[in-house]
Amino acid sequence: YAQRLHPRDVFLGIGRRRYIPFNVGLAVVGFLLGSLEFQILHPAPCAALPGPNPILWSGDPGSEPFLIAVIVVFVATGVVEELIFRGILLRTGIRVLGQRAALLYVTLVFTALHVGFLSAAELLFVFFLGLLFGVIVLITESLWGAAVAHATANIALYLILPFMGP
Numbered sequence: 766y767a768q769r770l771h772p773r774d775v776f777l778g779i780g781r782r783r784y785i786p787f788n789v790g791l792a793v794v795g796f797l798l799g800s801l802e803f804q805i806l807h808p809a810p811c812a813a814l815p816g817p818n819p820i821l822w823s824g825d826p827g828s829e830p831f832l833i834a835v836i837v838v839f840v841a842t843g844v845v846e847e848l849i850f851r852g853i854l855l856r857t858g859i860r861v862l863g864q865r866a867a868l869l870y871v872t873l874v875f876t877a878l879h880v881g882f883l884s885a886a887e888l889l890f891v892f893f894l895g896l897l898f899g900v901i902v903l904i905t906e907s908l909w910g911a912a913v914a915h916a917t918a919n920i921a922l923y924l925i926l927p928f929m930g931p
Contacts, residue, residue: 768857775852780907788910791901795917798894802918803926805886810927834924843916850875850895851902851911868899 772778780788850871858867872895879891898911 768853770853770856775848775856776902776906776908777848777852778907780905780909784905784907787901787905788907788913791898791910792913792917795914796921798914799918799921800926802887802890802922805884805890806882806922808923808927831924835920838919838924839916842919843912847898847908847912847915851899852908855899855902864903868896868903872896872899 779785854871854874855867858870861867862870872892875895876888876892879887882888898915902908902911
């Protein structure tokens with residue numbers, strides 16, 4: 766609240782009702798985006814998950830680590846990252862730089878944080894994805910489509926696809 770930003774200022778509301786299908790569409794393609802990024806990065810499984818099928822939760826205690834990981838990834842990459850980049854930084858950037866320059870600035874910063882993957886293809890993918898997320902947030906005035914798509918993409922990328930086998 767130090768910047769005097771309210772939830773609506775950082776696109777946490779439902780946004781423009783007529784553009785809800787944009788957010789729903791973006792959220793729905795999250796797994797596909799994660800699959801595309803998986804083709805670029807091919808991350809190895811980060812930990813062996815117990816049970817014969819770690820993706821399906823049958824209520825067995827052995828699948829609890831997977832569910833906890835899903836919740837953590839959803840909150841950390843979906844909600845928190847989108848709130849920081851497409852919420853707080855974008856809104857503040859618009860005040861200082863104007864809409865287009867702020868969108869480009871936030872997208873470049875977001876992309877720069879992915880430089881550790883050492884992949885030009887990944888940087889290009891993340892840049893265009895960040896740009897797409899930002900444009901959708903600006904059009905809809907809502908963060909939720911980008912947040913769900915980002916979370917779903919990372920859940921697919923790190924928690925599901927590496928365990929699917931060759």
